[in-house]
Amino acid sequence: MDFLLYLALVPALGVTAQWLAWRTKLPSILLLLLFGVCLGHFVVQPDSLLAQLTGGDETAGPNILFPLVSLSVAIIMFEGGLTLKLSELRESGSSSLRLCTVGALLAFIGNTLAIHFILGFVWHLSFLLGAILVVTGPTVIGPLLRQVKPSRRVASTLKWEGIVIDPIGAVLAVLVYEELVLAQSTPHLAGALKSLLITTAIGVGLGVLGGALLTQALRRYWVPDHLHGVAALSLALLLFALANMVAHESGLIVVTVLGIWLTNQKHFDVEHIIELKENLRTLLIGCLFIVLGSRVQLSDLATIGMPGIGLILALIFIVRPLSVYISLLRSPLNYREQTFIAGLAPRGIVAAAVSSVFALSMESRTDLNIPGADQLATVTFLVIIGTVAVYGIAAAPLARLLKLADESSRGVLIAGADVWVRDFAHELKEAGFPVLLVDTNYNKVSQARMAGLRAECANILNEHAREDLDLSGIGRLLAMTPNDEVNSLALRECRTMFDSSRLYQLTFKSKNMAGRRGLTKNLMGRELFGEGLTFTRLSEMHAAGATLKTTKLTESFTFADFQDKYGEVPTVLCAITSEGALNINTVDAPLVPAAGQTILALVGTTPVPDKHAVKATKKRPESDATESTASDSAQADSGDDGSSDSNGREGAAS
Numbered sequence: 054m055d056f057l058l059y060l061a062l063v064p065a066l067g068v069t070a071q072w073l074a075w076r077t078k079l080p081s082i083l084l085l086l087l088f089g090v091c092l093g094h095f096v097v098q099p100d101s102l103l104a105q106l107t108g109g110d111e112t113a114g115p116n117i118l119f120p121l122v123s124l125s126v127a128i129i130m131f132e133g134g135l136t137l138k139l140s141e142l143r144e145s146g147s148s149s150l151r152l153c154t155v156g157a158l159l160a161f162i163g164n165t166l167a168i169h170f171i172l173g174f175v176w177h178l179s180f181l182l183g184a185i186l187v188v189t190g191p192t193v194i195g196p197l198l199r200q201v202k203p204s205r206r207v208a209s210t211l212k213w214e215g216i217v218i219d220p221i222g223a224v225l226a227v228l229v230y231e232e233l234v235l236a237q238s239t240p241h242l243a244g245a246l247k248s249l250l251i252t253t254a255i256g257v258g259l260g261v262l263g264g265a266l267l268t269q270a271l272r273r274y275w276v277p278d279h280l281h282g283v284a285a286l287s288l289a290l291l292l293f294a295l296a297n298m299v300a301h302e303s304g305l306i307v308v309t310v311l312g313i314w315l316t317n318q319k320h321f322d323v324e325h326i327i328e329l330k331e332n333l334r335t336l337l338i339g340c341l342f343i344v345l346g347s348r349v350q351l352s353d354l355a356t357i358g359m360p361g362i363g364l365i366l367a368l369i370f371i372v373r374p375l376s377v378y379i380s381l382l383r384s385p386l387n388y389r390e391q392t393f394i395a396g397l398a399p400r401g402i403v404a405a406a407v408s409s410v411f412a413l414s415m416e417s418r419t420d421l422n423i424p425g426a427d428q429l430a431t432v433t434f435l436v437i438i439g440t441v442a443v444y445g446i447a448a449a450p451l452a453r454l455l456k457l458a459d460e461s462s463r464g465v466l467i468a469g470a471d472v473w474v475r476d477f478a479h480e481l482k483e484a485g486f487p488v489l490l491v492d493t494n495y496n497k498v499s500q501a502r503m504a505g506l507r508a509e510c511a512n513i514l515n516e517h518a519r520e521d522l523d524l525s526g527i528g529r530l531l532a533m534t535p536n537d538e539v540n541s542l543a544l545r546e547c548r549t550m551f552d553s554s555r556l557y558q559l560t561f562k563s564k565n566m567a568g569r570r571g572l573t574k575n576l577m578g579r580e581l582f583g584e585g586l587t588f589t590r591l592s593e594m595h596a597a598g599a600t601l602k603t604t605k606l607t608e609s610f611t612f613a614d615f616q617d618k619y620g621e622v623p624t625v626l627c628a629i630t631s632e633g634a635l636n637i638n639t640v641d642a643p644l645v646p647a648a649g650q651t652i653l654a655l656v657g658t659t660p661v662p663d664k665h666a667v668k669a670t671k672k673r674p675e676s677d678a679t680e681s682t683a684s685d686s687a688q689a690d691s692g693d694d695g696s697s698d699s700n701g702r703e704g705a706a707s
Contacts, residue, residue, distance in 0.1 A: 062092070063092075063339075063340050063343045063344060064336060064339060064340055066088045066089075066092065066339075066343050067085060067088075067336070067338070067339020067340050067342070067343050068336075068339060069088070070084040070085045070087075070088045070339065070343075071084075071085070071335070071339055074196075078200065079445065080193065080196065080197065080399075080441050080442070080444075080445030080446075081196055081338075082190075082192065082193045082196075082338075082342060082399070082401060082437070082441045082445075083438065083441045083442050083445055085338070085339060085342035085343060085346065086342055086346045086434070086437065086438050086441070087346075087438075088342075088343055088346065089342055089343040089344065089345065089346020089347045089349075090346045090347065090349055090351060090354075092343060092346070092347040093346065093347030093348060093349060093350065119406075119409065119410050122341060122344075122345070122406050122409070122410075123293075123297075123304075123406065123410070124290055124293070124294075125337045125340070125341050126305070126341070126402060126403060126406045127289065127290060127293040127304060127305065127308045128286065128289070128290070128308075128333060128334065128337055129191075129192060129334050129337060129338065129402060130216070130219060130220070130305050130308045130309050130312070130403075131286070131289045131308040131309070131311060131312045132312065132327070132333070132334045133191045133195075133215075133216040133219075133309065133312065134216065134308065134309040134310065134311060134312020134313045134315075134316070135312040135313075135315060135316045135323065135326070135327050136195075136212065136216070136312075136316070136327075137212070137213060137216060137217075137312070137313050137316065137317075138316065138317065139313070139317045147384060147385060148210045148381060148384050148385065148386050148394075149209075149210050149213035149214050149217065151380045151381055151384060152210070152214045152218070152377070152380055152381070152394075153213075153214055153217050153218050153221060154380075155379070155380040156214075156376045156377060156379075156380035156381075157187050157218055157221055157222070157225075157376075159372075159375065159376035159379055159380060160186075160187050160372060160373070160376040161183050161184055161187050161225065162183075163183075163368075163371070163372035163375060163376060164182070164183035164184075164186045164187065164368065164372055165179045165180050165182075165183030165184075166179075166183075167183075167364055167367040167368060167371070167372060168182050168183055168186075168364065168432075171360050171363045171364045171367060172357075172360050172361070172364060172432065173360070174424075175423060175424055177423060178423055178424075178426060178429065180229045181226060181229050181230055181411065181429070182408070182429060182432060182433070184222060184225040184226040184228075184229045185222065185226045185404055185407050185408050185411070185433060186222075186368065186400060186404060186433070186436060187218065187221070187222035187225060188218055188219045188221075188222035188223070188400060188401070188403045188404050188407075189214060189215050189218055189219075189398045189399065189400065189401070190215060190219075190399050190400050190401020190402065190403065190404065190437075191212070191215035191216045191219065191401065192334075192338050192401040192402050193399040193400070193401040193441055193444075193445075194211055194212065194215040194397065194399065194401075195212070195215070197397065197399070197444065197445060197448050198211060198212065200448075200449065201448050201449050201452045202462055202524075202525060202526070203393060203452050203457045203525070204390070204457050204525055205523060205524075205525065206385075206386070206390065207386075207390050207393055207394065207457060210386070210390075210394060211394060211397060214394075216309065217309065219305060219309075219403045220256065220302070220305035220306040220309055222403070222404075222407075223302040223305050223403060223407050224249065224252050224253070224256075224302050224303070224305075224306070226302070226407055226411065227248075227252070227301045227302045228248055228249060228252075230411060231248065231301075232248070248300075251300055252300040252301075252302070252303045252306070253303075253306065255296055255299050255300045255303045255306075255307075256296055256300070256303040256304070256305070256306025256307045256310065257306060257310055259292050259295065259296050259303075259307045259310075260292070260306065260307045260308070260309070260310025260311045260313075260314065261310060261314060263288055263289070263292045263307070263311050263314075264310070264311050264314025264315055264318070265314070266288075267284070267285060267288055267311075267315065268314070268315070268318050268320055268321075270284075271284075271320070271321050272320040272321050281326055282326050285315065285326050286333075288311070289307075289308045289311055289312075292304070292307045292308070292311065293305075293307055293308050302407075305403075338402060341402050341405075341406070342402065342405070345402075345405045345406070345409060345434075346434070348409070348430070349430070349431060349434045350431075353428070353431045354431060354434070354435055356428075357428065357431065357432060357435060361432065361435045361439075362439070364432070364435075364436065365435070365436060365439035365440065365443070368398075368436065368440065369398075369439075369440065369443055369444075373395055373396075373398045374395040374396075377391060377394050377395035378391060378395060381394070389455040389456065389457060390455075390457065392451075392455060393451060393452060393455050393457055396444070396447065396448070396451050397444050397448055397451075398440065398444065399437075399440045399441045399444045399445070400433070400436055400437045400440050400441070401437065401441075404433055404436070404437060405430075405433060405434060405437055408429055408430045408432075408433035408434075409430045409433075411429060412426070412427070412429040412430040462526060462527060462528030463485075463486050463487065463526065463528060463633075463634075463635060464486060464487030464488065464489065464526040464527040464528055464529075465478075465481060465486055465487070465488050465489075465527065465528075465529055465530075465531060465635070466489050466491065466522075466524065466527045466529070466530045466531070466547075467488065467489070467490050467491070467530075467531045467533055468491050468492070468513045468530065468531070468532045468533060468534055468539070468540065468543045469490070469491075469492055469532070469533040469534035469535075470490045470491075470492035470494065470497035470498055470500075470501045470508055471497065471533075471534075471535070471588075471592065472500075472595065473591055473592060473595035473601075474490070474533050475490070475497075475500065475501050475504055475506065476595070476600075476601050477533075477601060477626065477653075478490055478501070478506050479504060479505070479506060480601050480603050480653050481627075481635075481653070482505070482506060483603070484603060484629055484635075484651065484653070485633070486635055487507075487526045487527065488506060488507060489507045489508070489509065489522065489523075489524070489527060490506055490507065490508040490509070491508070491509050491511050491513050491522070492508070492510065492511075492534075493510065493511070493512050494510075495510050498510040509522060513532075513539075513543045513546070513547070514539070514542055514543060514546055524550070528551070528555060529551060529555035529556070529557065529637075530543070530544065530547050530550075530551050530555065530556050530557065530578075531557045531558070531581065531637075532544055532556075532557065532558035532559065532578065533558070533559055533581070533588065534588070535588045535589070535592075537559075537561050537562055540558040540559060541558065541577060541578075543558075544556045544558055544577075544578040553578070554579070556578035556579065557578050557579045557580075557581050557637055557639065558577060558578045558579075558580070558581060559580070559581050559582075559586070559587060559588050559591075560577075560580045560581065560582075560584070560585065560586060560587055560640070561577070561587070562587050562588075562589060579637075579639045579640070579641060579642075580639055580640035580641070581626075581637065581638070581639060581640075582624065582625075582626055582638050582639070583624065583638065583640060583643070584640055586624065591624075591655070594624070594655060595655070598657055599624075599655045599656065599657045600655070600656060600657045601626075601653060601654070601655055601656075602623075602653070602654055602655075602656050603651060603652070603653050604651065604652055604654070605650075605651045606646055606647065606648050606649065606650050606651070606652060607648055607649070608648050611648060612646040612647070612652070615646075615652070615654075619656045619657065623654040623655065623656040624654055624655040624656070625638050625644055625646060625652055625653070625654045626638055626653050626654060626655060627644070627652070627653050628644050628646055628650045628651065628652045628653070629650060629651040629652075629653075630649070630650055631649040631650065
């Protein structure tokens with residue numbers, strides 16, 4: 054195969070595997086590994102192509118491949134550090150610390166014993182592989198948490214453990230390799246502790262130093278905005294390489310600490326840096342698993358046989374539960390939360406990369422002659438495939454069984470709490486959908502709570518306020534404030550929390566539809582309910598007497614009968630299918646109510662004409678000025694919390 058074709062095929066297969074995972078709800082890492090193994094078995098191995106590229110030298114393939122793999126892992130760990138908020142430690146700090154210390158030590162011991170007695174590896178190799186398998190793989194845990202959506206405390210604990218324990222496992226593996234495997238003798242505890250302290254000090258020190266320097270450079274505007282992302286990435290890779298030159302695998306500590314430093318400083322926004330790393334991470338994960346998976350031969354996996362399956366079962370059902378329950382004894386987490394954590398420990402890219410590097414190193418050392426060393430990477434990949442498959446399939450049912458997650462994230466987050474919005478939310482709640490209202494107006498929030506609705510007085514645009522919201526069971530956002538700008542900004546700020554297909558907002562007012570002073574369509578999410586149904590129009594309809602009705606359609610009572618009953622065209626807001634799924638009526642996908650569905654519609658009055666739209670069609674400059682003044686005045690009176698005339702009547706009534 055041509056090397057250029059191989060390079061193009063790897064990312065294409067990576068994206069395809071992740072797309073299939075999204076469509077089938079299967080763990081993406083599992084499909085990536087399967088694609089990689091098939092590529093290596095049926096097409097070609099990357100080492101041979103790299104050897105051809107470098108003149109036929111068979112050692113050139115691994116020598117080029119693994120530095121690239123190491124740098125890619127560094128980028129993934131840097132991005133992982135950028136997701137770690139210190140504020141999360143209020144709930145999960147104690148539990149995460151225990152899992153990364155006591156839990157890691159217990160896992161190391163349990164892994165070693167299982168490998169030695171099940172696979173029959175010598176003790177030196179068992180200790181090395183046991184250290185490598187301590188890591189749990191944030192590249193796998195992250196997608197699983199997004200899919201399962203467990204409680205916030207559990208998700209935070211697993212995220213911190215998955216990212217922090219990776220450099221810990223890598224450093225532990227280095228210590229075992231240097232002090233036990235290479236020495237081929239009983240290790241000196243004092244020497245191991247000294248190496249551990251040096252590695253940790255170098256990693257943390259360089260990470261903090263790099264974070265402080267980059268923070269100063271960005272806050273003093275020494276770096277232009279368009280170079281922020283690449284500057285942070287370049288610094289992370291440089292520090293990673295320098296740290297590894299001084300102390301092997303300390304680079305993973307450096308990039309993790311650098312990411313944590315940047316995301317928790319308060320001097321500048323790192324959102325644009327995170328966006329770059331997220332896209333790069335997705336591409337790198339796909340490519341790495343395809344390439345590393347292609348180096349594993351199916352025949353090698355088959356030679357391990359039943360002992361390999363026995364090892365996977367022991368790690369899943371014995372080692373992980375014991376290490377979690379013992380380390381979390383008397384912790385703030387309850388038994389159900391501990392059980393879910395005990396049932397989620399997939400291995401990922403760090404384990405694959407580290408094991409491959411050590412396998413290559415031992416292959417080049419003819420003086421070691423350790424039985425089973427050639428199976429190190431193969432066993433690691435088998436464990437990765439097995440744990441990803443089991444945990445990926447069992448995580449969601451386990452969370453539902455333990456009542457830690459909603460089955461399908463059916464709930465709705467609504468920005469805004471005006472009177473008609475509260476009525477809409479009440480109907481959704483009565484239909485069995487979890488609803489959370491968010492508004493900055495305490496009076497509206499209080500009335501929502503008195504109506505039996507979950508409501509929080511918070512600014513949806515505030516990052517810290519969003520982090521404090523309990524979004525378990527919430528799967529979509531409806532921005533329904535009177536302010537078009539707030540609605541658009543809310544969707545942009547929440548785009549990392551929800552898929553773009555589940556971000557909705559009310560259509561723009563006429564003054565924002567066109568013109569240089571208006572908002573552009575690319576700032577919008579999916580337009581709610583129908584053309585021209587702005588907040589003002591819906592409020593006027595509701596104030597004029599329109600009510601929200603939930604009606605079950607049948608073969609004998611069709612949507613046409615529903616229309617005849619009310620004598621006018623109803624405004625259908627959403628429909629509930631016979632399977633219980635909620636379908637929102639939007640401009641891009643109008644609903645066609647059918648028998649078996651339950652529709653929620655605004656009925657009882659003829660829609661009030663949009664006076665602003667009428668003025669706009671006349672195209673008279675003075676009307677435009679009047680419209681702008683009136684609208685801007687109303688928004689100025691209401692503020693960002695979206696108070697309006699209807700709310701004034703509401704307040705008087707209350």
